[in-house]
Amino acid sequence: MINTIVEFENVTKQYGDQKAVDDVSFQVKEGRIFGLLGPNGAGKTTSIRMLTHILVPDSGSIRLYGERVGAATQRKIGYLPEERGLYKKMKVGEQLIYLCRLRGLSKEAARKSITYWLDRFEATEWIGKEVDELSKGMQQKVQFIATVAHDPQCLIFDEPFSGLDPINSELLKEVILELRSAGKTIFFATHRMEQVEQLCDDIALFNKGKLVLNGNLSDIRASYGKNSIRLRFSGDNKFLDSLENVRINNRSVHFAEIRLLNGADDQAILREAQKHTRVEGFELIEPGLQEIFIDTISKEKTSDV
């Protein structure tokens, strides 16, 4: 049986008249990568801040390892905020030791862990430098080390890839998957769908403070069936505009993902495409997360009316 690590139960948080998080319930299972998705302002960061006990919910309860969130649960988490921040005038080594010790590590244990992680990120020679002297990318790495160095069971990353170059993104992805194999539970908030598709086991989709979709990512995609077309072509793409009962995602000069609506005929679209262009690829696929996201939110809208 898989343990529940994080449990939100009817959680609501309000700023003035605005409900930032509105009656949200979901669970995160042990050893999984859980994606918290949604556009900006959907309530992701507020949810995370409540999970880290920086904010307190107005109502409902949040549990971590079965324990109500509080000072004790803070030691079990590592948190990488969306807005990165370190003490600028402090040396990398001292800063990392300080942050580890605030989370309950002894000085010795902190030193050992930091040595390992600096080595893992090939950053050992930064130990005596002030954060100010490092480049943005280097600071990001230091911040990541600050998040994981005290060896927490549950890791919370808010937009971990923002501001990273492709090489460092790859390195970070590698490390995240490594952490999952080590049995850590990873809580991952982003609005970048392609990262979620690559990394997440389960997702929760937020829109305007409400949880609109929650579950296993492959189950969700399978439930939509193969109702989308991935089309590659060369030639004039204007014909795409004249198609009816479709929604077009990821459109570019030679490429389009076409979602079939109201039982539109995929073969008819293929014939139409061949009439105007040279078709180089045609494939029936499960919808992408982007499409699922748009679909879910537009359903929400119609149900509101």
Add this chain to the structure above:
Amino acid sequence: MFDKEKLFLIIQREYLVRLRSKMFIVTTILAPVIMILLLVLPTLVMVLSSDHERRYAIYDETGIIARQMTESDSLSYRVSESDPSELREQLQAGQIEGYILIPHEVLDGQGNAAFYHDGSAGMTTTSKIRSDIRQQVRSVRLDRLDTSDEILAVINERVSVDNFTVTKAGEEADTGASAIVGLIMGFIIYGAMFGYGTIILRSVMEEKSTRVVEVIASAVKPFELLMGKVIGVAMLGLTQFLIWAVSGAVLMMAAGPLIAMFAGGGVDTAEAAEAAAITIPTIGPMVWVSFVLFFLLGFLIYSSLYAAVGSAIEQESDSQQLQVPIIMLIVIPIIFVMNVADNPTSTIAVVLSMIPFFSPILMPVRMSVISVPFWQFGGTILLMVLTFIVLIWLSSRIYRTGILMYGKKASFGELWKWMRQT
């Protein structure tokens, strides 16, 4: 309520980071240098400018007063060869700075001497001239009356007054020149409230604008972070005072021999040391203890206000409007400080010195001049402690909301809203 271990770590960081900062080293060295310069500069200027001669010409109808005055102080006076109208012309032409007319009648107890000058003579000069003339006139008149030496001795006798304060416990403490000490203490605390308050404000603001505060807040309570910061900076302040006190004491011990050295071999070292020590008023230990106490409590009160402002802003230029009430609270006692030093027992002095925002500056001033009744001292301490508890509680409510609010410059209304938020 607190996680002691975390609180200790925070205090340690806040203290050590600042102790090692260039800012701390520079202010520790510069502040006393500037202070000494401010104290010494007026004397220095006077000494340096005195080589330009400033002798006043005396036109004397009596024929004796001017001669005696010149004999006793040839640096200040000379007998005039010109008559008053010529002297007046010279004065108007800027050739001399002033002249004195002594009419014949003064020796008969009638008429007044007159001092004409170009406006450069201050109060000190005027009163010196007055007393010099008075003394010479008196001595000439007594001489004419054939006064016996004994009577002359009696007339010239100087009685000095020793100053003692008798406390209820019966102890006597010399409070000679200690109003000065109290004023200096008041001004040091005044500077410290601004200086250390600004350190707190900047520190809170920097943690917010660099966003490091969110990382910290995911590990400790905002209140722990706030208290750790306040305690750490308070310790920094005490360290700075300790450095100044120790180096000050060393300097004073060295002052005697130094003066002897400058005065030349003729003066006995011990005598010179004694002379130097006399200029340093002895201050009861109670005044020192209360100085530290009022500095600490004042710092705690003002740092809670500064922390609230710091949590509401992201850059220092946004702080001005919010800082105005704090600055007013610190400046108001300075307006009254002279009154309080002159009339330390008046109702207004008692009331002002017991208002917790004003106490850090006014109470040490009163305590150095008089022995403040215990109920006032104890009551003030109690009021300050209570004020601090209320303020830090309110401030931490603003703080924990403010540190996570970005983008908008907060107004007083905003702060009020944050304070009431649960």
